[in-house]
Amino acid sequence: MGAGARPWEQRGAAGADRSGDESGGDEDGGEARTRRGSERQRSRDRLLAPRPAGRPRSFDDVVATVHRIVASPDTAVAFVFQDVDHHLPPGQPESHAGYLRLRAAMTDAVTPRSAAEGRSPHARNAVLCAVGDVGRLPGWFHLEDPRIAALHIGPPDPSERRLWLSWLRGDFNGAEDATRADVEALVGATDGMSGWDIDALARTSWLRQASLRKPDKLLELHRLNVSVDPWTQLDRDTVARAAEVLGARVVGQSTAVRAVASALQAAFVGVDFGNSGTARPRGAFFFVGPTGVGKTELAKAVAELMFGDQSAYARFDMSEYQQEHAAERLAGAPPGYVGYEQGGELTRRVQERPFSVLLFDEIEKAHPRVLDKFLQILEDGRLTDGRGQTAYFSQSLIIFTSNTGADALRDLLAQSGDEVPYGHLEAHFTSAVEEKFRTIGRPEIYGRLKPGVVVFDMLRREHIVKIADRLLGQLAESVRERHRIELVPDTATVHPWIIERMSDPEHQAYGGRQIRNELERLRAAVVGHLLAHRPVPGSRLRAGIGPGGTPWVTHDGAGPSTAEGNG
DSSP: TTTTTOOHHHHHHHHHHHHHHHHHHHHHHHHHHHHHHHHHHHHHHHHOOOOOOOOOOOOOHHHHHHHHHHHHHTSSSEEEEEHHHSSTTTOOHHHHHHHHHHHHHHOOOOOOHHTTTSSSSOOOOEEEEEOOGGGGHHHHHSSSSSTOOOOOOOOOOOOHHHHHHHHGGGGSTTTTTHHHHHHHHHHHHHTOHHHHHHHHHHHHHHHHTTTTTTTTHHHHHHHHHHOOOOGGGGGGGHHHHHHHHHHHHHOOOOHHHHHHHHHHHHHHTTOSTTTTTTTTTTTEEEEEESSTSSSOOOOOHHHHHHHGGGEEEEEGGGGOOOOOOGGGHHHOTTTTTTTTGGEEEEEEEEEEEEEESEEEEEGGOOOOOHHHHHHHHHHHHHETTSSSEEEEEEOOOEEEEETTTTGGGHHHHHHOOOOHHHHHHHHHHHHHHHHHHHTTTTTHHHHHHHGGEEEOOOOOHHHHHHHHHHHHHHHHHHHHHHOHHHHHHHHHHHHHHHHHHHHHHHHHHHHHEEEEEOOOOHHHHHHHHHHHHHHOOOEEEEEEEOGOOEEEEEEEEEEEOHHHHOO
């Protein structure tokens, strides 16, 4: 049996013999084996025992913890995930898995036992996701499961704003002197503002030294976020001489210049019928008349006069807004559409620079849906973009231009000759504009704009000469600056020629642009002379128009030559 014994049996037998020989060592070995066994058991117990919950280290850890708690009926709980769309950005691969885990936590929530003991129906444990824009969430996350509902939380209503202001009243500048009527006025004026906005309004009252007793002024400073109002920085004498300054820039439009200057002076003084117009633009004009008579130039001149530079002038070509969907370009695309993050072209401009002259050129070409946006601006003085951000137009000048009725100007000239009385022009264009708005079904817009309708005069004979002299002066300045050569226009030949050319009704209908086009041949002759003869710096050239309308250029003191004229 010994020979046939298994190896472990042989070792055991040998051990038994040794243990018999060394009985004292057997007790020590047994104690050691007992200690080692106890340690192994304790290690096993520690490994299998539940560990205390640690601080979640990631968004997935938080969702897993929430999932475990809401799925347990032991406690009634509610969890709120703030700005979950920023933790799980749209378009990221890992965001899809995160939304799946979050939806599982929401749908697996159970009704707690404490609620089950009361009256039914009972609410399940709640998992809420607060986002600023539900369009940033995947549609399947909140639309495809009846256990998940989307709740819209709007801005505070009047009662909530009144409560919020009662809490913050002591934080406002001038609160000790404010009356209940002042607070109620602020309750109405803060329509659309959130609680955080109202809290920031209290800080603005101290930063801008605006009292609670003047809620309109306080809100204006808060919305514009400027420390200096350009309107208050204007020189009084400059404003008083606005008609003279603008008239020197825009030739032959005394009626239009006086109307604009009067509106600028009223905006500077700030006198109006109560506070009804404080939110509206500082001025709204509708320039209509023949093409090329200075409508755009007057808008640029106003921007430079009021705000110091032409960068305060922004032009929007309404021929680019002929489609219905073009209205989204002004105020921005709605959530979920391409371009939503960029906002609107118009709202973004006014938010960045509220003190501006906004020119909407050829407004008759815009789609009626676009015109509806302008009605809101003219009435309320504000426009909200697709992101929910509001642009305020209370410090802007709005100018619309139109050539409506200009196509019939040739017929008027053919019937009346060169001189059509301004009264006839004014009646013609005013009637054409009113009929245009009635045809497109927007007479209310014309009703709002009617006080600001300004009819521009056609270019008269004396105006043609002034505009020609201005263009020739610009040409001479360009030659002097680039080549240090003096160019002297021969007005004795140029004036009669340009008057004759502009007497054609076909040319007269295009206004100042046609004058520039006619003088283009004289500019080409100057360029050809500079290339062919290379006059030295300090030279003096004379340019004019020869018989048959042929331009000529020669050194001053010499007569014109055919070769130089053709050059």
